[in-house]
Structures are given as C-alpha cells and as structure tokens.
Amino acid sequence: MPFTIVTPNGVLYQDDVEKVTIPTQAGEITILEAHAPMVSIIQAGEMHIHKDGNVVPLAVSTGFMEMRPTGELFIIADTAERAEDIDLSRAEAAKARAEELLKQQDNMADVDFARIQASIEKELARISVGKKYRR
Amino acid sequence: MALSTKAIKTRIKSVKNTKKITKAMEMVSAAKMRKAVDAALNTRMYARFASELLDHLAGIDDPNYAFLEKRPVQKILMVVISSNRGLCGGFNGSIIKKASALFHDKENLARHRVVEGEETIPSMDNVEIDVLGVGKKSVAFAKRHDLNLVGVYDELSETPSFEDVLSISNTVNARYMDKTYDKVVVLYTHFQSSLVQEVKVRQLLPVCAVDIEKMLADLPGEESEPVEVFPIEQYIFEPGLEQIIEYVMPRLVEIQLYQAILESSASEHSARMVAMKSASEAADEMVGDLTLAFNKARQAAITQEIAEISSGAAALE
CATH class of the missing domain: 2.60.15.10 (F0F1 ATP synthase delta/epsilon subunit, N-terminal)
Structure with missing residues (x-):
C-alpha cells in the first residue's frame, strides 16, 4: 500500500x-x-x-x-x-514546561488550556516513541 | 579644468560606495531567498495533498456547512500580501497594481464560480471591499487610497512559522463565520523561478472547488495528473462528516494562507536579489562611463597646460 x-x-x-x-x-x-x-x-x-x-x-x-x-x-x-530524530531530554523539558504552565494558571481561557493540554499530549507521544528507539 | 576632474572623482567614489551596498544586499537576499524558497517548496507538497483533500470535500453540495455556503456577496475581504521593506524591484508595485485593478472590477470579483461555467448566484450591487494588509507596503497602499483597512500584520519574520500565520487565519475564519464578509480572497505573488513571479488572486472562503483546482494546477508536483473526481459518498468519515468538515476546513484555510505567505516571501527575496543585481551592474557601467569622462577631462587639462606653457614660451622669444 x-x-x-x-x-x-x-x-x-x-x-x-x-x-x-x-x-x-x-x-x-x-x-x-x-x-x-x-x-x-x-x-x-x-x-x-x-x-x-x-x-x-x-x-x-x-x-x-x-x-x-x-x-x-x-x-x-x-x-x-x-x-531517531527525537531529542528525549528536550521533549521531557518541553513536557515539564507545559505542565508547569498548566498548574500556574487556574483561570486561563479554555483555548489556552486546550492548547497546553494538546502540547503535553504531543510531548508524551514524542517521549514514548523516543524511548522505544533507545531500547 | 581641475575643478571638473575633482567633481568627477567624487562621483566615481560615491557610485562605487553605492555599488558596495547593492552588492552586499544582493548577497544577503540571495541567502535569504534560498531559505525562503526551500520553505515554500517544502510546504508545497503539504499544501498539495491538503488541497486535494479539500477538493474532494468541496464536492459536497450542502449549504448547511458555512464554509461551503455561497452567499450573495455584499462585502469582500481582500488579504493583500506584500513585503515590509522596499528596494525589491517591481514586487510591491505589481501586487498593488493588481489590487487596484480588482477595486475597479468589484462585480467580477464578487461573482461565485462553479465547475460548469459561470455564476449561479447573482452578486449584489455596490459591493464593498475591505483590505487586510500583510506587510507594510500594502498597508501604506490602503492608507493612501483611503481604503477600509481592517487589519494590519506587519511583524511577520522573514521565514514565518505556521504559528505566526494562525492569528491571521483565525481572524479571517471568524469574520467569515460571523457573516461580516461573504467572500475572502488572497492576493499573493506566486514564485515560479527566481526570475519569474506572478501575482495571483485566490478565493479562500467559501471553499470552492474551482479555485482549489486552479491552485493545484499552479503547484508543480512530480506527477501532474489531474485529480480524479471520486464520489464523496464513497468515503467513510470518522468520527463524522460534520466533525471532519468543522475540523478540516479552517485548517485548510490556514494552510492555503501559509502557503501564500511563503510563496510571497520567496518571491520578495528573489525580486530583491534581481533588483540589486541589476543595480550593481548599472553602477559598474556608470563607473566605466565616469572613468572615461574623468580621463578625458584630465587629458584636456594637461593639453591646455602645455598649450599655455608653450604659448608663454613663444611670447618670450
């Protein structure tokens, strides 16, 4: 295919x-x-x-x-x-940053919340794929 | 005569200095052009597949979807993409010329096009056009001609990222959805080669198969086979047609806008490179002419001096 x-x-x-x-x-x-x-x-x-x-x-x-x-x-x-293109440490750092943002702002707009949530998901996927390659 | 040689000498010097500047600008824009062209070409493939999908979806003839709905056109939003800086030959001039031409032919722009032939929905009289300016030059144009300027985006970087374009496309989508505008067109410069660029007008909204096919025809793909028309009913939509349309349509508007901006940026840099190249060549020629004039003036001064001395000596005898 x-x-x-x-x-x-x-x-x-x-x-x-x-x-x-x-x-x-x-x-x-x-x-x-x-x-x-x-x-x-x-x-x-x-x-x-x-x-x-x-x-x-x-x-x-x-x-x-x-x-x-x-x-x-x-x-x-x-x-x-x-x-092989994923930089694990950078992906981890990006995820940590996004999570930090999420914690800080309780009363943020829904759009921002959704955007940060989406970026966390994306980083999680990158980390998990990156780890597979390391093994 | 001594005075004239000095004047010529100063001019030669100033032309040479200008040439140094244009030469440097030529190199800088050559480097920027390479980057911008790479970005535009890389995105073409993406824009191509996305547009093909959009083309399939545009076959849906259902007025319930606002993105596809062809309303009678009363107000048009024109996104004019120009550069932030000048000294790029005819780049901004041709964009502005095209924009002015469109302003004189509003009725034609307001017409909806369908695959089989001409308009189906009559456009209204007294069509209005508002301008959304991308780049300082188009903003200046709108201000000079007293056009209704609804938005200004003049802080895009040399190589705009997808996120930079989001704010523009969000505005466009929102204004279309709340029915402020019945049609959105984009005016950009299509990059064909570093020597040939062409100003194009494309309809962004409502999504229309004719315009997408035109845009696709402009993108030279590896296989330029015509897109076959598949009955849209054959497709499975997961999770549902409605969600797909709601998700896909705004994204595709973003992609088309992004592509238009990248193409314009590539065109701008190559236009500037060519303009600076010809400026450097003109400077070279000018230095040649001036050097010739300088030598002649110097020779004339020497000849005159000799004539004066010899005639002085002859008078003494």
Missing part, C-alpha cells in the same frame, strides 16, 4: 507498507491494504508503520488522514518525527 506522510516541512516518509496504526480522535485504528476510502482526524500520539516485518514508530501531532479510493494512504500532519 503506497503510504505518504507530509508535514509543512516536507515529505517525511514515502514507501510501500503493509499496515499502519494511527491514533485518531475516535481511537486507534489500523489501516490495511485495500481499506475503504476514509477521512479521519489524527490526534497527537504514536503511529506505527509496519513494513517487511519491521515496525517503525513515529510521533505525530494533530492533522488528518485520507485513504483514497486508489488505495493510497496520506497522512497530513502538523508535525511528525522519527524516533
């Missing part, structure tokens, strides 16, 4: 894969060959690409996916990182 991830920084991954596990808003889904055409919203989390028996973990943040009737799968994400 032809599979492509694009972010504003360019194409991150483009290859033929067997299956992909994607964190969506309605829960985790796995897309196999010849899936029905589908559009869904991606949540920050871990994505697993299965290719030739290997599993490639990726950290993605929000975005959307489109399965085309032609059998191609596209992921259009704000950010996506391979495990």
Whole structure:
C-alpha cells in the first residue's frame, strides 16, 4: 500500500507498507491494504508503520488522514518525527514546561488550556516513541 | 579644468560606495531567498495533498456547512500580501497594481464560480471591499487610497512559522463565520523561478472547488495528473462528516494562507536579489562611463597646460 506522510516541512516518509496504526480522535485504528476510502482526524500520539516485518514508530501531532479510493494512504500532519530524530531530554523539558504552565494558571481561557493540554499530549507521544528507539 | 576632474572623482567614489551596498544586499537576499524558497517548496507538497483533500470535500453540495455556503456577496475581504521593506524591484508595485485593478472590477470579483461555467448566484450591487494588509507596503497602499483597512500584520519574520500565520487565519475564519464578509480572497505573488513571479488572486472562503483546482494546477508536483473526481459518498468519515468538515476546513484555510505567505516571501527575496543585481551592474557601467569622462577631462587639462606653457614660451622669444 503506497503510504505518504507530509508535514509543512516536507515529505517525511514515502514507501510501500503493509499496515499502519494511527491514533485518531475516535481511537486507534489500523489501516490495511485495500481499506475503504476514509477521512479521519489524527490526534497527537504514536503511529506505527509496519513494513517487511519491521515496525517503525513515529510521533505525530494533530492533522488528518485520507485513504483514497486508489488505495493510497496520506497522512497530513502538523508535525511528525522519527524516533531517531527525537531529542528525549528536550521533549521531557518541553513536557515539564507545559505542565508547569498548566498548574500556574487556574483561570486561563479554555483555548489556552486546550492548547497546553494538546502540547503535553504531543510531548508524551514524542517521549514514548523516543524511548522505544533507545531500547 | 581641475575643478571638473575633482567633481568627477567624487562621483566615481560615491557610485562605487553605492555599488558596495547593492552588492552586499544582493548577497544577503540571495541567502535569504534560498531559505525562503526551500520553505515554500517544502510546504508545497503539504499544501498539495491538503488541497486535494479539500477538493474532494468541496464536492459536497450542502449549504448547511458555512464554509461551503455561497452567499450573495455584499462585502469582500481582500488579504493583500506584500513585503515590509522596499528596494525589491517591481514586487510591491505589481501586487498593488493588481489590487487596484480588482477595486475597479468589484462585480467580477464578487461573482461565485462553479465547475460548469459561470455564476449561479447573482452578486449584489455596490459591493464593498475591505483590505487586510500583510506587510507594510500594502498597508501604506490602503492608507493612501483611503481604503477600509481592517487589519494590519506587519511583524511577520522573514521565514514565518505556521504559528505566526494562525492569528491571521483565525481572524479571517471568524469574520467569515460571523457573516461580516461573504467572500475572502488572497492576493499573493506566486514564485515560479527566481526570475519569474506572478501575482495571483485566490478565493479562500467559501471553499470552492474551482479555485482549489486552479491552485493545484499552479503547484508543480512530480506527477501532474489531474485529480480524479471520486464520489464523496464513497468515503467513510470518522468520527463524522460534520466533525471532519468543522475540523478540516479552517485548517485548510490556514494552510492555503501559509502557503501564500511563503510563496510571497520567496518571491520578495528573489525580486530583491534581481533588483540589486541589476543595480550593481548599472553602477559598474556608470563607473566605466565616469572613468572615461574623468580621463578625458584630465587629458584636456594637461593639453591646455602645455598649450599655455608653450604659448608663454613663444611670447618670450
């Protein structure tokens, strides 16, 4: 199944894969060959690409996916990182910073709250993917 | 004659100094251009896939979704993307020329386009256009012509990040949703190559298949096959069509705006580089001409002096 991830920084991954596990808003889904055409919203989390028996973990943040009737799968994400590109200490620091912000401001706007929450989720995904690579 | 050679000498010096400046500016913009072009090209792929998805979704003909709804157009918001600084050749000039042309042809701009042919919804009379200025030059243009300026964004960095553009797109989306404006267009400079840039007008809202296809046609992809039209009913929407549209549409407006700003930034730097290059060349030529004039004046002065001495000597005999 032809599979492509694009972010504003360019194409991150483009290859033929067997299956992909994607964190969506309605829960985790796995897309196999010849899936029905589908559009869904991606949540920050871990994505697993299965290719030739290997599993490639990726950290993605929000975005959307489109399965085309032609059998191609596209992921259009704000950010996506391979495990080896993730700087664990920086991810930890970013998460700690976001959590600190969340604690400080009790009466902040809902929008800010949601934004910080989203960034914590994103950092958590990065940390978890980054750790997999270390092991 | 001594005076004239001195005057020419000072001019040569000043032209040479100017040339040093233009040369330095040329190098600086060449470096900035490389960065800006990279950013624009990287985002093109993203914009392309996102626009293709948007293209599929725009096939939905359901007036219940505000983003797709074609209202009779009374007020238009025009986002004009220019540069913050001058000295970039015809870059700002052509944007402003296009904007003025649009102001003279409001009815045409107000018309909605559909895939099969021309307008379906008649536009109203006395259409109004408001301007949202990105970059100091477009703001100056709006002020000079007494246009209704509703927003100013002149603090974007050289290589704007996605977050920088969010505040603009949020304003645009909100103003469209509360029905202040019935149509939003963006005016930007499309980067074709470092020598060729073209001013383009694109409709941001309501989301319209015709304009997206036009935008897609501008983006040179590896395979420029036409996007096939899939019946939208075939698709599964997870968690639901409504959520998808509510989530995806504003994002896609952001992406298109971001892309437009990156393209403009790449165009600006290359326009400046070309302008500075020709300025340096002109300075070179001028120094040549002045040096020739200087040598002639010097020779004339010497000849005159000799003539004076010899005629003085002849008078003594």
